[in-house]
Amino acid sequence: MHLEKLSCEFSVCQAEDLTGIRFDDEFLFIGKTDSELSVVCRTESVPENTIAREDGWTAYRICGTLEFSLVGILADISRTLADAGVSIFAVSTYNTDYILVKKAMQGKAEEALLNAGHRITESG
Numbered sequence: 001m002h003l004e005k006l007s008c009e010f011s012v013c014q015a016e017d018l019t020g021i022r023f024d025d026e027f028l029f030i031g032k033t034d035s036e037l038s039v040v041c042r043t044e045s046v047p048e049n050t051i052a053r054e055d056g057w058t059a060y061r062i063c064g065t066l067e068f069s070l071v072g073i074l075a076d077i078s079r080t081l082a083d084a085g086v087s088i089f090a091v092s093t094y095n096t097d098y099i100l101v102k103k104a105m106q107g108k109a110e111e112a113l114l115n116a117g118h119r120i121t122e123s124g
Contacts, residue, residue: 059099
């Protein structure tokens with residue numbers, strides 16, 4: 001699988017409401033349920049009304065469009081990283097998945113992914 005490492009740093013946040021979220025930002029993931037509002041965005045774009053936040057994430061995009069009929073892609077990557085002791089935060093779009101790992105674990109994550117046969121390129 002080909003992964004593209006994104007060049008910006010990400011934060012995972014819990015927000016009070018949608019106020020202050022930069023909807024025009026290049027990267028923004030929002031998850032809303034009846035009990036919480038989660039935001040994944042570039043660290044420089046974290047909204048002021050966050051309840052909690054975790055900074056220091058690196059993101060990898062799975063390249064290409066992943067058809068809904070494909071099975072096990074995210075499971076394979078997450079298993080590879082779990083076996084290496086690297087926890088992840090995953091988000092999905094209509095076309096593909098994104099894997100976030102803490103910057104402190106980036107080297108270990110990339111080594112495990114490369115050893116498993118995945119290819120990593122830098123965004124640019």
